[in-house]
Amino acid sequence: MSTKDFDWKLVLRSGLLGGAIAILLSLIGIVTGFNETYIIYKVITFGELLVLGPILAFSFAALRRTSSSDSGVRFTTGALAGLTSGLVLLAFVGIGQVINLRAVFVNASPDLYAMLSYNQSLPIGMLLRLLVSGLVGLIVAGFTLLPTRLKQALGQGLIYVILIGLMGRLIGTVMTNWGFVSLLFEWMFASSGMSFLGAIVLFLLVGGLAYWRAGRPKVKPRLEPKKQQTVRWATLAGVGLVLIFLPNILGLWFSEILDNVGLFILMGLGLNIVVGFAGLLDLGYVAFYAIGAYTIGVLTSPELGFFNLTFWQAFPFALIVALIAGVLLGLPILKMRGDYLAIVTLGFGEIIRLLALSDWLKPWLGGTQGIQRIERPVIGLGNFTIELISQQQLYYLILAGIILVAFIAFRLRDSRLGRTWMALREDEDVAVAMGINHVATKLTAFAMGALFSGIGGTIFAAKIGSIYPSSFQFLVSINILSLIIVGGIGSIPGVFVGALALMGLPELLREFAEYRYLFYGAALVAMMLYKPEGLWPEARLKLELHEDEIPPPGDPVPSTEGS
Amino acid sequence: MENVLVSNKVTKRFGGLEALGRVEIEVRKGAIQSIIGPNGAGKTTFFNCVTGFYTPEEGEILLNGRNITGLSPDRVTRLGVARTYQNIRLFKNMTAVENILVGMHPHLKSWLFGAIFRDPRTMREEQTALAEARRMLEFVGLKGRGDMLATNLPYGEQRRLEIARALASRPHLLLLDEPTAGMNPSETQEMVHFIRRLRDELGITILIIEHQMRVVMSISEKITVLDFGQKISEGTPAEIQKDERVIEAYLGRGAASGLGEARAQG
Numbered sequence: 050m051s052t053k054d055f056d057w058k059l060v061l062r063s064g065l066l067g068g069a070i071a072i073l074l075s076l077i078g079i080v081t082g083f084n085e086t087y088i089i090y091k092v093i094t095f096g097e098l099l100v101l102g103p104i105l106a107f108s109f110a111a112l113r114r115t116s117s118s119d120s121g122v123r124f125t126t127g128a129l130a131g132l133t134s135g136l137v138l139l140a141f142v143g144i145g146q147v148i149n150l151r152a153v154f155v156n157a158s159p160d161l162y163a164m165l166s167y168n169q170s171l172p173i174g175m176l177l178r179l180l181v182s183g184l185v186g187l188i189v190a191g192f193t194l195l196p197t198r199l200k201q202a203l204g205q206g207l208i209y210v211i212l213i214g215l216m217g218r219l220i221g222t223v224m225t226n227w228g229f230v231s232l233l234f235e236w237m238f239a240s241s242g243m244s245f246l247g248a249i250v251l252f253l254l255v256g257g258l259a260y261w262r263a264g265r266p267k268v269k270p271r272l273e274p275k276k277q278q279t280v281r282w283a284t285l286a287g288v289g290l291v292l293i294f295l296p297n298i299l300g301l302w303f304s305e306i307l308d309n310v311g312l313f314i315l316m317g318l319g320l321n322i323v324v325g326f327a328g329l330l331d332l333g334y335v336a337f338y339a340i341g342a343y344t345i346g347v348l349t350s351p352e353l354g355f356f357n358l359t360f361w362q363a364f365p366f367a368l369i370v371a372l373i374a375g376v377l378l379g380l381p382i383l384k385m386r387g388d389y390l391a392i393v394t395l396g397f398g399e400i401i402r403l404l405a406l407s408d409w410l411k412p413w414l415g416g417t418q419g420i421q422r423i424e425r426p427v428i429g430l431g432n433f434t435i436e437l438i439s440q441q442q443l444y445y446l447i448l449a450g451i452i453l454v455a456f457i458a459f460r461l462r463d464s465r466l467g468r469t470w471m472a473l474r475e476d477e478d479v480a481v482a483m484g485i486n487h488v489a490t491k492l493t494a495f496a497m498g499a500l501f502s503g504i505g506g507t508i509f510a511a512k513i514g515s516i517y518p519s520s521f522q523f524l525v526s527i528n529i530l531s532l533i534i535v536g537g538i539g540s541i542p543g544v545f546v547g548a549l550a551l552m553g554l555p556e557l558l559r560e561f562a563e564y565r566y567l568f569y570g571a572a573l574v575a576m577m578l579y580k581p582e583g584l585w586p587e588a589r590l591k592l593e594l595h596e597d598e599i600p601p602p603g604d605p606v607p608s609t610e611g612s
Numbered sequence: 613m614e615n616v617l618v619s620n621k622v623t624k625r626f627g628g629l630e631a632l633g634r635v636e637i638e639v640r641k642g643a644i645q646s647i648i649g650p651n652g653a654g655k656t657t658f659f660n661c662v663t664g665f666y667t668p669e670e671g672e673i674l675l676n677g678r679n680i681t682g683l684s685p686d687r688v689t690r691l692g693v694a695r696t697y698q699n700i701r702l703f704k705n706m707t708a709v710e711n712i713l714v715g716m717h718p719h720l721k722s723w724l725f726g727a728i729f730r731d732p733r734t735m736r737e738e739q740t741a742l743a744e745a746r747r748m749l750e751f752v753g754l755k756g757r758g759d760m761l762a763t764n765l766p767y768g769e770q771r772r773l774e775i776a777r778a779l780a781s782r783p784h785l786l787l788l789d790e791p792t793a794g795m796n797p798s799e800t801q802e803m804v805h806f807i808r809r810l811r812d813e814l815g816i817t818i819l820i821i822e823h824q825m826r827v828v829m830s831i832s833e834k835i836t837v838l839d840f841g842q843k844i845s846e847g848t849p850a851e852i853q854k855d856e857r858v859i860e861a862y863l864g865r866g867a868a869s870g871l872g873e874a875r876a877q878g
Contacts, residue, residue: 457728464727465713465720465738468706472714475703482663484689484718484781493724592709593746593758 054117060126064133067107071100071134072141075165078156079564084164088214089248090239095215096164101185104134108186112193124190131186135179138165142175198263206256213251214242219557226300292448296441304440306556308512311447312505313552316529317536317544318454319501324530325539325587326467327494328474330391332526333398336378337371337499339521341506343405344370346420346516347413353420355413360426360511367507368500375499379492386477398526406518419517423510443512450508454501458541461497463590470494471539528552535576537583546584550576615674616641616785616817617662622671624657624841631657633841634671639785644811644818646828649838655821656698658838659787663695664688676784690718694783696774698790698821704763708754708773711762712745715780745780752776752806768799772806779814786810788820792827800824804831829853 074080084096108130115126142162144150150157166174192200213220217238224231237247296304316338323331348356348363356363382393405414414420425436426446437443461467469490472480481487510516528551536547554572558565576584617639624632632654639645647655660666662673664685672681680688694715703711720741726734749758752772757765762773771791778786791807792800804827810816822828828835829849837845837858845858852858 460730461724461727464734465717465722466724466727468710468714469717471706471710472703472717475705476701478665478685479697479701479703480714482665482685482689482695483714483777484686485714486686497724589705589707589710589759589761591759592707592713592742593749593756 054115054119054122055125056115059111059114060129061133063107063111064130065137067104067130068134068137068141070103070107071138074099074103075141075161076154076156077564077567079567081156081158081161081164082564084160085241086215087239087242088211090242090244092245092248095242098211100138100165101181104131104182105185105189107134108189109193112190120194123194124187127186127188127190127193128183129186131189132179132183134186135182138178138182139175142166142171146171198260201263202256202260205259206252209255210243210248210252214248216557217242219559222302223299226298296444301440304444306553308440308443308447309556310548310552311444311451312509312512313529313532313548314451314545315447315454315505315508316502317532317548318451318458318541319498319505320529321533321539321541321544322458322461322470322501323494323498325533326462326474327470327491329491329494330387331394331495331498332391332523332530333378333394333396333401334498334502334529335521335523335525336398336401337374337502338506338509338525339401339405339518340374340499341367341371341503342510342516342520343414343420343506344503345507345510346415346423349424350420350422352422353413353415358424360424360507363424364507368503371499371503371506372496375496376492378499379495383488383491395523395526398523402518402521402523405521417518419515419520421515423514423516425514426511437511440512443508446511447508450504454504455541457497458501462541466490466493535573535584537586540583540585540587543583543585543587550584614641615639616676617819618674619658619662620672620674622658622661622668622673624654624661624666624668631841632661632668635838635841635843637836637843637846639817639819640834641817642811642815643833644807644820644831645834645836646820646822646832647836647838648822648825648828652840653838654841655838656789657841659695659789659821662688662787663693686718689781689783692782692784693787694778694781694785695787696771696778696789696791698793700767700770700774702762702770702774702777705761707759707761708749708765708776709742709745709758711773711777712748712780713741715777716741716744718781748776748780751779768795768802771795771803775806775810779810779816783816785817785819788818790821790823792822792824800827803827807831 080096080099082096083099084094086095087093088095088098108127111130112123112127115123117123142165145157145162162171163174165178167177168174169177192203195203218241220234221238224234237243237251239247243251291298295307299307316334319337320331320334323329323334344367345360345363347353348358348366349360351357358366378394378397382390385393404410406417407414408416410416425438427434427436429435435442437446469480469485472483472485473487473490477487509520513520532547532551533544534547535551536543536545555565555569558568561568615638617637619635619637621634621636622632623630623634635654635658637647637658647658649655657666661668662680664680664683664687667682672679674680675688675691675693678691680691680693683691703714706714720737722734722737725731726737746758749755752775754765754769754773754776757769757773762770765773775786775788775791788807792803795803807818807820808831811818820828820831822831829852832849835847835849835852836843837852837855845852845855847855
């Protein structure tokens with residue numbers, strides 16, 4: 050081992066940062082907050098993981114920057130980085146004994162110190178803490194020395210155990226719907242987190258699978274076209290079956306989440322046409338959602354008693370009204386671009402909400418009291434009819450809406466109209482010079498966006514049964530825009546992924562109680578930093594060559610140069 | 613011989629600045645002609661007036677005898693004028709084929725209904741358009757590049773794709789704004805050859821703005837010289853090279869020696 054390879058500064062910096070982050074998490078209160086939440090029952094708590102996590106992450110970062118492959122250098126680097134973090138924690142506890150930190154940091158409680166010193170007497174406990182920290186660094190160093198295949202297997206196994214351990218309670222609620230099947234999995238979980246045996250089995254299972262998959266050849270043999278077709282249909286059928294039975298598999302609570310995510314997917318698909326395809330930044334998109342919902346409300350509610358239509362009678366009117374609203378908003382802003390467009394659409398969204406809230410329109414729209422007793426959709430023929438009321442029933446209505454809208458969105462994207470929208474987004478002047486009529490093109494985009502959002506609004510109204518102006522806040526527009534950005538602007542699958550991540554994830558994070566939005570925010574920031582193009586970026590259709598004509602990847606393709 | 617384009621005393625002002633002053637240019641059918649002049653001479657302004665981006669304050673522009681002054685850019689395109697831009701303006705996040713398909717826009721008809729229902733007529737139209745786009749790719753030497761995003765193509769190929777996109781609207785008159793800007797000598801030579809092919813094989817009339825004297829002198833049948841928005845000279849390359857006024861008052865000493873070189877080569 051040569052001292053030249055060993056980077057003192059790196060080790061010190063990583064160790065200090067790891068320790069500092071661990072202290073930060075402790076002072077926020079998460080560490081003590083989750084000291085009873087086990088990941089593996091009686092083995093490790095989530096709180097402990099939050100202390101060890103940063104130490105592990107930063108010793109790993111230090112080792113990644115260490116170019117030397119000498120095991121001595123690596124073990125020393127890892128161990129010292131871990132020990133440094135441990136020393137930082139030691140110093141923190143030490144200071145806490147002398148100065149009352151609690152006056153400033155509410156969470157610097159005796160509980161925290163006890164937890165950090167493993168409920169032992171202070172000297173012994175802190176020595177233990179120091180040793181564990183060093184050990185973590187040492188293990189990480191050992192991990193980096195392993196062959197890639199093994200690293201992948203171990204890493205994946207670990208991640209799965211942690212995730213499943215955290216989600217233990219959620220999985221429990223889902224499993225109660227499974228009847229006797231749940232007995233099969235019951236031994237895997239304890240009253241909190243996974244059971245020790247369950248964790249080991251899961252780790253071996255996931256790790257083994259990852260190890261096996263990493264060993265397989267990368268290039269899959271190409272199937273004959275006929276077999277490919279069969280595989281595609283089989284996959285589609287499988288996905289269809291899962292989608293049909295999803296509410297039964299997941300139960301009531303998850304169905305409610307699914308419904309909400311579904312409504313956001315509907316709206317996301319619409320806004321994706323306006324913002325993603327045509328490049329028109331619309332910040333008032335919630336207006337069309339409100340217009341769809343209110344039209345259904347006014348037309349069906351017996352409380353207002355104007356029309357007393359059924360849901361399906363009112364449905365086409367709602368769509369037409371939303372469509373017209375889209376065109377009407379489009380007209381005055383045809384010449385606007387970028388920021389100006391955003392401000393005007395934002396204003397439009399607020400105007401619609403304030404109109405619904407106003408005393409002036411109260412006799413028609415109900416003002417703050419909103420509209421109650423909106424008709425539920427009824428399906429079926431003759432004597433055999435079902436009123437869609439429960440979340441699990443409405444799920445199918447939303448699913449049907451999504452399938453229809455996604456189908457239209459895909460077709461629009463791959464058409465002349467879709468190309469026209471994109472050309473307008475890329476360079477409006479040139480697009481116009483190519484003979485594109487920007488008035489018709491923009492209005493069509495707004496109209497389609499409004500239509501899709503209107504569909505979402507009608508279903509929302511039917512689902513809730515009563516609507517209030519407060520359901521249509523500006524924040525909804527922002528949420529839809531965010532889910533498009535997170536998923537990947539202009540990407541249709543991205544809307545699904547984005548909606549699941551943005552609307553579904555916070556619900557799953559309920560385990561984290563009051564820290565839910567902290568984790569959520571951190572996840573969003575991390576995502577935008579490491580994957581700014583979105584979770585599922587848009588891919589353009591291959592039009593010149595068919596799949597089998599694409600040149601092999603070895604073919605040198607020149608990179609971008611010049612302007 | 614008949615003229616494809618006639619500009620009659622075209623004047624364009626920006627505030628107090630006269631960008632074009634009573635400019636008269638005639639482009640003969642089937643010709644390759646050039647406009648030269650120093651930066652700010654009004655060359656691109658002239659292109660913008662022809663294509664409808666600007667409306668001249670005075671004068672008129674005739675395309676095949678028809679007055680097109682003040683028409684909107686999309687109308688002018690539909691009448692058969694296409695152009696490229698000084699700094700390449702492709703639809704960057706669309707593939708090469710899609711860029712060409714957008715260029716064909718005026719000749720396609722499908723809209724919302726066709727997009728959603730894919731009726732036979734729409735499908736036929738798309739198939740024909742796609743086949744034509746593939747041919748166009750091959751013609752400009754970009755075969756196999758069609759599915760790459762425009763932004764990922766190398767510079768020279770982007771120039772050619774931009775020309776392909778312009779050709780897709782089936783123009784009678786093609787305006788090229790500095791087609792060889794930023795190219796090395798061999799790429800430039802290729803481009804000159806390519807421009808000739810456009811005229812010879814497709815029969816398109818071509819008007820070029822160009823800075824490289826070697827290119828201008830070797831390719832043009834007629835050259836118009838602009839300076840401060842005024843036409844100061846016009847004629848064949850040989851005449852322009854001899855025109856003392858052009859060399860002394862406008863091209864300057866450095867360019868004059870460049871002309872000497874071109875003369876020696878030609």
